[in-house]
Amino acid sequence: MEPLLVFRFLLLLLLVAVASGAPAPDGDLYYNASMCHKPFTCGPNVDIHYPFHLANESSKVLDGAVPSSSYCGYPGMAILCSANNTATLHLGNVSLYTVQGIDYANKTITLADADTLLLPSATCPRVNRNVTIPKSPASMLEFSAADTGYLSFFFGCADPRPPPGIVPINCTTGFFDDGSLPSYLAPTADAPEGDWFVRASCKEVYVAPVLKRLLLSPEVYGRLGSDGGYGELLRQGFRLTWDPSAGPCVECERSRGQCSYDQGGGFLGCLCSDGRVRTPDCGAKKGDTKVIAIGLPVAAAVLLLLLLVVSFLYVRKRRQYKTTSSSRLLKHTASGGTPRSRCSSNDLESGGSVHNLPTHLFAYEELEEATDGFSAALELGDGGFGTVYKGQLRDGRVVAVKRLHNKSRSCRHVGQFVNEAAILSRMRHPNLVTFYGCTSSRSRELLLVYEHVPNGTVADHLHGPRAPERALPWPVRLRIAVEAASALDYLHAVDPPVVHRDVKTSNILLDTEFHIKVADFGLSRELLDGGGNAAHVVATAPQGTPGYVDPEYHRCYRLTDRSDVYSFGVVLAELVSSKPAVDVGRDRGDINLAAMAVDRVQRGLVGELVDMGIGYVEDGETRRMVTMVAELAFRCLQQDGEMRPPVREVLDVLRGMQREGGKVEDGGVPRSPDTVHAPWDSRSTTPSVSQ
Structure with missing residues (x-):
């Protein structure tokens, strides 16, 4: 990096530090702190606290400036604790789901269809709706991509020949009153081979989210369509996640505040530990101004010292480069007689990320001698754009030498050679072929050298x-x-x-x-x-x-x-x-x-x-x-x-x-x-x- 660019970068860091350290003016609104900091337990294993909130405790959180239906917590994350200590959550205005557990560390909540949980464990529940999550700002919950698989249900299908990947439902107990028409399910959010089959042949189609790790387990996968198969998946529920950085609350929480929203999902303000309401965050606490006044000059001095060190290292590196231009290291460019200037970054798969990766540089004459002049008798294989020869180096090592065909010296093929050298030069694993090096960009041909694997x-x-x-x-x-x-x-x-x-x-x-x-x-x-x-x-x-x-x-x-x-x-x-x-x-x-x-x-x-x-x-x-x-x-x-x-x-x-x-x-x-x-x-x- 050029010294001028380094200086600009460090100056930017200093300006950011000054801007972020400036104390915010005090707000003139207050809130009822007792409501927002009180955790609650519903049932044996559901702990409810921020960013979740109790549905029946929404009130006039902010003093005189907002509607009485405001609350502290995220939109769409209101939990209702019933008289029998069952925690439930609404997704939209209709669908009610039982809360199985909340993992605050990983920011996930596990839900299950409340109706499904009421059925005996051996039955096959009749899925009759899709799971729909309100979009932001009405809700900050979304499906967890890492944890969520899907079961697609096709009820009352006229075509008896389903596409591959669709499993017949052969339950003896459950609620499949579709006359003589068969029903199917598939472990994916869409029909595996064309949705024409679904639209033309089936009366109803629903998609239910499930836990991916259970769906992919061989024990469950093998009996999806039988009694106790997919029903157990539905009873285990599905997982949603929330992401604080996706909404306006991220700055507030960084300042150790909690966010308040209205019932429509509108952001009202940041609720701070001193009882005040500020926007967008809680700013600096009283007494922080003195710390900032002392800390900023110190930070500036440290950044200036860092600038001097980086500049010194840069100058020394430039001098070393001039004295080692004849060293036996290849800076990866498009070699083999094809100047890099004629090959675009699209031709070289590794783009601009590999130019400074060093590897051992072989003389062309040494490899020509090792392979007996690239003798056909030592040929190990002939690929689409290169030939591999067996060779023996002067130090006794038996190697495989890959040589680019003359007819294949396009930018694309040279780029693949360079890409292979760049990637293998930084890889060390007992089950990856060892890369020994290659020839120079000034060599008459581009040659890659590997260990010889003989079997x-x-x-x-x-x-x-x-x-x-x-x-x-x-x-x-x-x-x-x-x-x-x-x-x-x-x-x-x-x-x-x-x-x-x-x-x-x-x-x-x-x-x-x-x-x-x-x-x-x-x-x-x-x-x-x-x-x-x-x-x-x-x-x-x-x-x-x-x-x-x-x-x-x-x-x-x-x-x-x-x-x-x-x-x-x-x-x-x-x-x-x-x-x-x-x-x-x-x-x-x-x-x-x-x-x-x-x-x-x-x-x-x-x-x-x-x-x-x-x-x-x-x-x-x-x-x-x-x-x-x-x-x-x-x-x-x-x-x-x-x-x-x-x-x-x-x-x-x-x-x-x-x-x-x-x-x-x-x-x-x-x-x-x-x-x-x-x-x-x-x-x-x-x-x-x-x-």
Whole structure:
């Protein structure tokens, strides 16, 4: 950062400190403090206090200046405590819901339909309304995206052939008086495959929110349409959240005040601890002026000292840069004969965030010598825009060298090379391929250097050229799943998060001990917003390999970490079935392995999916774990990204199965001699163009 910019930034901080420290003038309105600071308990487990308030205690809070129906608390958060000590809350003017609990630390409230709670536990309640939350300013409550799943109910449907993903309701007890017409439910807020079916065929459609963690649990998911299935979900309720920063109350609460609103949701003022009413906040207390008068000069001196230190460090860094211009570090630019000035930030996936990441710089001549002049005899694989060669460096290390094709030296392909180098240079994980470095931007060719992983890919051993040698036993497949999930969990947890975007079995390499290394980061993307900050989603054109690409990514052009979860679900299906992700030789409905896996698990026909060579029939424990992995793949392959579990949860489930099944014995791992060099397929192809 330039010294002038640093100075302006620090000056701005000083001005903000002065402005925020200035005491506010005293207000001339007062309120009844006893009403706003009194907590109340309704029943055994519902503690009611700010920002909630008792519905029957709204009164003339502010002295003479506001209507008599004002209260202290948030709009839409009035709780009624009945004579039998049951806490209830209205959503809108009609719907009444029972309060199951309030978590003030996480700012959530759990509600359940009051009518549903009155029914016996084994019945199937008849849902007859949608849950509607009044919009701000009438209410500050909203659905908690992290905690909320949805059940869509379709009653009295004329078409007996529902789309995939819709479950028939086969309850023997309940309130389904629709004559002979069937009813269905689906674990999503919309019909899974087109709402024409719902509009044309069903008499009624309702959507009920439920707790997502219960909805996604295998125990509940498998019996949604039977007695005691979805009814238990409805009785457990759903979760709403409130966000103080979403309304005008944030400044008031920062000053330790409490907010007052009228019945229409209009903000009236900030109720302060001294009994006064101020707007927008409580300002400085008496006696704070002296502290501010002393503190501001001190703060100014500290900021000035900080400015001098930053300026000194900047000058020293500039001098060091001039003396180390010939050092063996590559500042990531578009190399390989394509000047960066000719490549836009859209061509380089990593944008402007990777230019200063250093990595080891190799001389082109050293790598040419290591690969015997890029000999065809040492070729490991030929991808869509690059060839991978085996080589041996002068220090004895065996490496894999990726070389960009002459015909592929477009900005986009160079950008993918640079992107891969930038991301891998800062990653260290036992299940990620180790990146050793690359050539200079002034080199005649751009070359990337990795560790050599000698035992082919997982795809080779499942359904490729290595499959006939010996089928991978189930414990090895489970370990592959655990290690691959661990690598993805690491990528999603770094700051900023990284989405691999091309997770597939041909990008998962195996060493001689059958431990894995995830490779090929050319399409990977840091999740950053326009300001360079970590984000949960970015907008970009879909890329990846057919059969593995998240369908929601294709529909919405929104990339999230759940896109990797979908691709990993396909990998799990391959580990269970030994089938490729796409096979036009299969029946039309089974060409896509993801669709085939979802169909078989949904219909309880996991046996039709499984490779019988892994002990599914002979060993009961193996059958149980294989079924659990297939069900986990089903969860990962949900069309709605929000319905998929995060990769950390997937990893925890897989590790739990691995602990139960015991570790792989050395004798159970098929060995592979170091002299066998299987091709490394580094292709990541799609007709789409990424931003």
